[in-house]
Amino acid sequence: MDRGTVGSASRGRLHVEIRHHGASAVVTVSGELDHHTADLLRESLEGCVDDGYARLVVDCSPLEFMDSTGLNVLLGARLKAEAEGGGVHLAGMQPVVARVFEITGAEAVFTVHDSLDAALAD
Template identity: 55%
Template sequence: MDHAGVGATGSDRFAVEMRTQDGIAVLTLRGELDQDTAPPLRTLLDLALDAGVSRIVVDCAGLDFCDSTGLNVLLAARLRAESGTGAIELAGLRSAVARIFAITGASAVFTVHPSVDAALAVS
């Protein structure tokens, strides 16, 4: 899977775009991730995992809000990835979203990078 960019939008409140770089899928999230907007993220995560991508970096720098549905989509993808040899990693968590991950304990199960560039620099 070597897409230059695959986009999907859940609504005017949320957008997700996927690109690959050196075999790593990078999903860039923007807006509010919640029950109404989560399906496109789930679709792109499934697409990447179905294609056998072993490492997915989710760029959260543009994510303003994430509720339990969004969190569960990411956690489910993480479990699916790790059932093989893959990994889902997070990058650029902003304070409001980072707080949700910390309160729920989810930040302890993801590798979290300060930025996408930092994530891609790790081999």
């Protein structure tokens, strides 16, 4: 069940949109995720878990840039979601974003999907 967009916020060069799809919170992140904008994503992901959505699907397809601060936000969300019996699924990463996960080895601790549709079907 898709309830449409339930939240949307922007800060600087980052835009975050949240919608619910069944038991999942789908968080679409677009723009640039760095130390200037990371708090917006952190607050959004933590809010989803606080609202009872422990399965977080992060649609990274429109994300143009991410640095280590963004990676740390996702790692923190993963810990919080797993503590509630869920997890973080990453979908549709562009090569520039996927490279951050490859360099750090962080792709090993996330469930990574080629597309949002694949993540929602999992």
